[in-house]
Amino acid sequence: MVSKNFHDFQAIPAAPHGDGGLDGLAESDTHGYCCYGIEDAQKQDAKALASSLVDKFKGDLLRLCEFDRKKKVKLLAKENKALENILPQGKKLKHVYLVCNTFKHHTSIKKLKDYFEKLKKQSQCRFVDQACGLSIEGPNEITNRLTVPPDFHATIEQAAFLKLLAAPAAAPSTPPEQTAFEKKIDVLVQKFGAARIKPIDEALREEWLAHLELLERLNQSLPNDHLRILRITAGIRRDAAMHFLGIPVEEAIKKTMEFEQLVCKRLVNEVPLPEADARSVAKQVIASLIGECGIEWRPNV
Structure with missing residues (x-):
């Protein structure tokens, strides 16, 4: 659906050495998409889903800001070699969309936004602008933001x-x-x-x-x-x-x-x-x- 809204949308394959934390780029390579599909989401309660969502997207944000995590406390600098071969020279992300197949618990918003701000302050920001924004979207949010093809919901x-x-x-x-x-x-x-x-x-x-x-x-x-x-x-x-x-x-x-x-x-x-x-x-x-x-x-x- 994103590709139908942005003619320059670029999907990012994981090969050969990972996708660098990004699944897609759009709007002149300044908007990044990180995606997560939770298996059997309908069988889990909202709190458990929110916990899975936060853990997964924290990992993506770490990579975008070029950090590794040691015991979930200490941040260790780690170059993102994949993004060096993905983002064009001189380009930085101005907004990151975290897109999940379910989004029903608002507590994940503050946790991820605060975490992203913390990472940016300590990062060299080679690939992420210091003012880069962050949005978390489920199916309703992304379909409200984008123009939805007539057959999208049916599909x-x-x-x-x-x-x-x-x-x-x-x-x-x-x-x-x-x-x-x-x-x-x-x-x-x-x-x-x-x-x-x-x-x-x-x-x-x-x-x-x-x-x-x-x-x-x-x-x-x-x-x-x-x-x-x-x-x-x-x-x-x-x-x-x-x-x-x-x-x-x-x-x-x-x-x-x-x-x-x-x-x-x-x-x-x-x-x-x-x-x-x-x-x-x-x-x-x-x-x-x-x-x-x-x-x-x-x-x-």
């Missing part, structure tokens, strides 16, 4: 959604009522035999619980995606009522597989999801509809 949400889908499923916090589901399975057992239906029964239960747990995680982490999935599945539920209206039990499995393909296509087009992920979610949606009576093959129900 970020899509990546987060796919990462969430790839995470191992756990049990939902509230187990569903399964009486109606079990009665539907009993109808299939009577028609096709327990041996044939048992693996189908087990797979459907597993997919149903996975879908409920997925909705819980979406609601907690990606509420916009949660609402979108709920809207789409509400439409699917209406379609299911028509698709399975009055079908004989003999056609239940065939009709279910057909409808799963239709659900997959809707997820590809409307979420949107890659086809492999859509197939996985479609199985969950179908199992959920069977469990919650959206799909029905029992006679006289």
